[in-house]
Amino acid sequence: MGSISFEKGRFADHLHEIIGYKSGIAASIEHMCDLLSGTGFDDKISNSEINGLRIRSDDYESLYYELLHKVGVTDKPYGGIYEVFQIQREMEKSEGMEFATNIQDIYHRNMRLETTRSIQENKKSLDPTGMMEEAYNKYGKLGLDSILKLIYGYAELMNYSPQSAMRFHQWGNVINIEDLFSEYRPVVSDGIFLDQRFIDYLSVNTEKLCGIHWRKFEELTAECFSKFGYSVELGPGSNDDGVDVRVWNDDQRGAPKYIIQCKRMKSKIDKVTIKGLYADVLHEGSELGILVTSSELSVGARKTISARSYPIEEVNNGKIKSWLSELRTPGSGIVRV
Incomplete structure (x- = not known):
């Protein structure tokens, strides 16, 4: 080496x-x-x-x-060429050496043909149709599924590899990690309230939640609800009377379905905060108040909600982590409060 x-x-x-x-x-x-x-x-x-x-x-x-x-690109450290080797080993184990060797031959032979064709025709992409048809004609659905695994495996290798100019996303700009921790102004080009790259970053660095700028925590909350399909209004950040985010089912007409208060902090949320949120729920005419926190509610706060039947839901650190996991790229999961 x-x-x-x-x-x-x-x-x-x-x-x-x-x-x-x-x-x-x-x-x-x-x-x-x-x-x-x-x-x-x-x-x-x-x-x-x-x-x-x-x-x-x-x-x-x-x-x-x-x-x-x-930095959030992969959900676990990528193994490089060994990831492709693993696909090949699993194929050999399940279907036998001859089958695995033939599938690899179909892949590499068609890659050479398609590369030559793309160069001659001045194309910037390779068409995998030929290898997919050959694998299917020879081995049926099993052959097609197997060649697709190789195609995806090599595509990941080329897009992640430091030796390749390929990448999964052609970014129009570069955002700075530091902005997540120190910048009040919006930093977003891939999203509505908070850039998707910050969500990907936080999904693998959940311990950083308590350290991000308080405004970014509010933007994160608004972005999550927006991705869940709601119509969302993010408050001004100051002089908002305690309501940081308002949420409607569709358009922003009438009283918001949910009002949200965001608390980016390490200490537990006390019952005084809960009583204040309940007052806001009544004032806004909302169905539910949601307390989104990087910490969690205190025992006293939970008892107050239970004893008085307050329409208040807790979204604590653990729930935020699950949201981040669901919403990381390509993230299309449906998450409920």
Whole structure:
């Protein structure tokens, strides 16, 4: 296995550039080291600023794929070419060596033909129809399913690989992780209230919820309900009389179905907050008040809701985590309050 050398100060710049290209997210040295904390890779990045770096190729790929995961592109660290090997091994185990070898031959032979054709016709994409038809004609549905697994496996490899210019999404801009923690103004180009890339990032870094800017927490809540299919109004952020988000079933006519108060905090929510939210529910004429918090309700707050039959629902840290998991790219799950 070979190695790669980087001059002093170049390794972090390289990671910043390639991760930004693949994910659409810019991460500073500090953020990269924080995301890789405990892996040993954080030390390699920080030390490379002073001493440069010589890194084994397999270690480089492990670091890169771990960082790609930690910025939210993958839900777990990607295994590179070994992911394709795993598809092949499973095919050999379930259907036999001859079948697996023939499917691989169909894939690679058609890839060579299609690549040559695309170059001759000046196309920028490859058509997999030929290999799919050949696999189906030879092995039926089993052949088609198997060739599709290889197609998807190699597509993932090419889109995630640091050696490839391919990527799953052609980002029109790059957003900065730091904005999630420090920026009041909206940062959104892929979404309505909060950029989808921030949702992907938080879905694999749920421990960061308590640290994001309080306005971003409100935007996250509004974005989630919007993705669930509701009509949503995000409050101004200040002087909102305690109502951060208003939600309707369809258009924004009449009293909102839900009113939402957002509490990005580490301490538990007290019963005074609950009583205030109930007063807002009555004032707005809503069906339900929802308290969305990065923490959870105190025992006293829950007892108050139960004893007085308040129409108030708790969305705590655990529920937010499940929302983030459902809504990460490609995220199309239906989630209920």
